[in-house]
Amino acid sequence: MPHFYFHVSNGTGETRDEEGVDLPDVAAAHAQALSGIRSILREELGRGVLDFGGMIRVTDPQGRLVLEVPFDSAVEVRHDDRRR
Template identity: 90%
Template sequence: MPHFHFHVSNGTGETRDEEGVDLPDLDAAHARALSGIRSILREELGRGVLDFGGMIRITDPQGRLVREVPFDSAVEVRRSGRPR
């Protein structure tokens, strides 16, 4: 089973995933990255801030980049036509 690392880069800097996790394939790793991003955004929303400028970089055990997942790809933002 492939091993993936998930390194988070956002407004607070970079947090490297030194342990990583075994997952069936890159699609499963991508889904895990999206879930992680949504968790981060939930915490930010609790503080009244949403920063879509971050990303998760997925690497293999040798540190080679296999995919970048931007924060803004993890959610769909909708606005109604109603005034504030």
């Protein structure tokens, strides 16, 4: 089973994943990255901030880039201009 590392880059800098995780394939790694981003955004929202400028870089054990998943790809932002 492939091993993937999830390195987070955002407004607070870069946090490198030193452990990684075994997942069946790149699609599962993408889903894991989206889940991680949503968790980060939930924490930010609790502080009244949403910063979509970050990303998760997924690498293989040799450090080769497999995926880049931007924060803004993890959510759909809707805005209704109508005020009630």
